[in-house]
Amino acid sequence: MTPTPQPQPAPSPRLADPTRGGAVPVARVRNVTKSFGQGDGRVDALRDVSLDLPAGRFTAVMGPSGSGKSTLMHITAGLDSATSGRVLLGDTDITGLDDTELTLLRRRRIGFVFQAFNLVPTLDVSANIELPFRLDGRRATADERAWIDWLVATLGLGARLTHRPHQLSGGQQQRVAIARALATRPDLIFADEPTGNLDSKAGRDVLDVLRTASTDHGQSIAMVTHDPVAASYADRVVFLADGRIVHEIDRSSAAEISGVMLDLERVA
Amino acid sequence: MSARDQLLEHRPSILVAALGTTFGVGLLGVTHVLEQIVASDAAVAASGTVSTMLGFVAAVFVGLALYVGAIVTANTFATVVAGRTPTIALMRLLGSSARDQRRAVAREGLVVGVAGAVLGTLVGLALVVVAVRVLVGRGQLPDLAYSYFSVGGLVPAVAVVLTTVAAAWVGSRRVLQVTPLQATDAAQDAPVAGRSRRIVRTVVAALLVVGGGLLLVVGVVVGLVDAMGVLIAFFGGVLSFTGVVVGAHALMPAVLSAVGRTFGTSQVARLAAENAVRQPERSTRATIGIVIGVTLVTTLSVALETLRSFIYSIEQDPSYAAELDQVFTTTLLIVAALVGFSAVIAAVGMVNDMSLSVLQRRRELGLLRAIGSTAGQVRRMILLEATQMALTAIVVGVVLGVVYGWAGAQALLGSANQGLLIAPTLPVPLLLGLAVTAAVLAGVAALVPARRATSVTPVEALAAR
Numbered sequence: 001m002t003p004t005p006q007p008q009p010a011p012s013p014r015l016a017d018p019t020r021g022g023a024v025p026v027a028r029v030r031n032v033t034k035s036f037g038q039g040d041g042r043v044d045a046l047r048d049v050s051l052d053l054p055a056g057r058f059t060a061v062m063g064p065s066g067s068g069k070s071t072l073m074h075i076t077a078g079l080d081s082a083t084s085g086r087v088l089l090g091d092t093d094i095t096g097l098d099d100t101e102l103t104l105l106r107r108r109r110i111g112f113v114f115q116a117f118n119l120v121p122t123l124d125v126s127a128n129i130e131l132p133f134r135l136d137g138r139r140a141t142a143d144e145r146a147w148i149d150w151l152v153a154t155l156g157l158g159a160r161l162t163h164r165p166h167q168l169s170g171g172q173q174q175r176v177a178i179a180r181a182l183a184t185r186p187d188l189i190f191a192d193e194p195t196g197n198l199d200s201k202a203g204r205d206v207l208d209v210l211r212t213a214s215t216d217h218g219q220s221i222a223m224v225t226h227d228p229v230a231a232s233y234a235d236r237v238v239f240l241a242d243g244r245i246v247h248e249i250d251r252s253s254a255a256e257i258s259g260v261m262l263d264l265e266r267v268a
Numbered sequence: 269m270s271a272r273d274q275l276l277e278h279r280p281s282i283l284v285a286a287l288g289t290t291f292g293v294g295l296l297g298v299t300h301v302l303e304q305i306v307a308s309d310a311a312v313a314a315s316g317t318v319s320t321m322l323g324f325v326a327a328v329f330v331g332l333a334l335y336v337g338a339i340v341t342a343n344t345f346a347t348v349v350a351g352r353t354p355t356i357a358l359m360r361l362l363g364s365s366a367r368d369q370r371r372a373v374a375r376e377g378l379v380v381g382v383a384g385a386v387l388g389t390l391v392g393l394a395l396v397v398v399a400v401r402v403l404v405g406r407g408q409l410p411d412l413a414y415s416y417f418s419v420g421g422l423v424p425a426v427a428v429v430l431t432t433v434a435a436a437w438v439g440s441r442r443v444l445q446v447t448p449l450q451a452t453d454a455a456q457d458a459p460v461a462g463r464s465r466r467i468v469r470t471v472v473a474a475l476l477v478v479g480g481g482l483l484l485v486v487g488v489v490v491g492l493v494d495a496m497g498v499l500i501a502f503f504g505g506v507l508s509f510t511g512v513v514v515g516a517h518a519l520m521p522a523v524l525s526a527v528g529r530t531f532g533t534s535q536v537a538r539l540a541a542e543n544a545v546r547q548p549e550r551s552t553r554a555t556i557g558i559v560i561g562v563t564l565v566t567t568l569s570v571a572l573e574t575l576r577s578f579i580y581s582i583e584q585d586p587s588y589a590a591e592l593d594q595v596f597t598t599t600l601l602i603v604a605a606l607v608g609f610s611a612v613i614a615a616v617g618m619v620n621d622m623s624l625s626v627l628q629r630r631r632e633l634g635l636l637r638a639i640g641s642t643a644g645q646v647r648r649m650i651l652l653e654a655t656q657m658a659l660t661a662i663v664v665g666v667v668l669g670v671v672y673g674w675a676g677a678q679a680l681l682g683s684a685n686q687g688l689l690i691a692p693t694l695p696v697p698l699l700l701g702l703a704v705t706a707a708v709l710a711g712v713a714a715l716v717p718a719r720r721a722t723s724v725t726p727v728e729a730l731a732a733r
Contacts, residue, residue: 074727079638079725079726079727080725080727099642099643100642100643100644103637103640103641103642103643104640104642106638106639106640107639107640107641108640112638112639114635114638114730117631117632117635117730118635119635120539120632120635120636121546121632122539122542122543122546123538123539123542127538131535131639131640132639132640134534134535134538135535135639135640135641135645136640137534137535180639
């Protein structure tokens, strides 16, 4: 191996994603239906849903409780299987993958930020962030290490690396989860009500971090939320009701998003 | 929570109470029958002495089984209470006092104890009757008009009810710490418990271990000139081992961590190692019963084996050696069977502990699956965790047993060996048997939880409360 002199990593490393700009979708949902139960007890959580998640953009999925928004995101992220239809992540059709293939896909190509219980309580902050690499049986490479260090510094977690999750505030825990999700530079980050358990200040901080990851680093993000303020941080808001996509708007204020939600409630 | 769910949660405790009662009632039943045989035999004049001795031996082993059973039950109740925290918090929110809630748990302990005692009494008596009838039929026992039932024979059943209630009471201590607010806050997992700092207990344990250890050394030294040293060593052994059991909360987590480190640095091994000590008190109670059983059997086994080697080295007559073998083997088998019952109860406790702790970690396992642990990695993690506990318990027991067994043999034989030291003889079959036991125990403890943990989708697991 001949070591070639490398330039120092830029203070704000970018994700290598030539498709930034939204032309090529990072994930494509095609005619997905998800049903629970059989016969008379059958409930359709999703009915023939098709959706593109553009690369490098921050998409919010909104809808009332029971609209199917979480189910849609679970299926898109390879956490759940569709009854019919297809989901493509990049060029990979994930609908045909078995459990282990889906697990590896989640480990390497998707990042997760849940509402709560994001962190493994027995591991410290540093080990939680590196978990996806360690599960792969490896350590972060020098390049990945530099990226993680930058994330840790940017998210203000430098002094917390040896703390256990129960020693952190809710906002700090969510920032650790975001650091872990960003660490592998995944194709897509899936955030499920990431601010649902936070006070409004901590919630805004978390949303700012997600927004920055998308605008400055080209990170593709899909966020499920029922909070119009949270959705106002996204480039685009998709509305679900009764298992169908019923509306879609570009970046809007919280007031406008609330208006759309109220209209949907009135129709329902 | 429905009565059926409660029954499911308490099934292991009922099993433990029933096992303890079966053993106690059975052993006293056997003693009772033996007394009748001895009394019918005019040749044995000192029947009173024999019956006192039998009663004493039975009391020691039944006491041991009850003690181990109580540890297991206290642990199960503590775990059940931890799992019920949201329900208890809701009851507190609705106006129930903490003491009422704890009393309710203790009442469940009474029901569990009575159910187990009744079941165990029936099984224990039936076993004795069947065994005696079979032996009489084969002509191995005199055909007397045996009475199987004695009021004294029911003492173990009563003792089991009492110890189960006491164990439930101790195990339900946590109820007092549940606040009504926890009903509204579903957000956070209980923090990983720190090592328990029970200073008085630790100091007492340390004094017992050091004092007992010194006595053990004195016994060995005295034994170099006089075989009576074995008595001093015996008391030293009893004292120091009591210290080990009292101080188990300090010893077991430390050894568990050390054993966990030998499993390597892979993420799965690290998670397993952390899991085994995340609730130090729980892991301690889940393993100490097995340590007690293994220590006792190993002590006796090493002592007898060393004694046998020594006698072989000076006694050349083969027929005498064969006779000696027979006596030693019979003694060892009887004691192993008697101690084994306690060890089975302890093993039930460990299996149950693994099962409940995995059940209560559903959400965490869901998270691990979501962010990229394969089902195989989760299963391996649970198996490693169980292996760590089984291995730790058995290694600690073997180490203590070899020390005690050797010290006993040395104190007894030192003077006969011209005041020289004797190397301990390790009973290979016992060690092999214990290795197999560790593997089987770990496998059984991990099997059901591992399958259950990976049979649900990550989404279902994450939604669990």
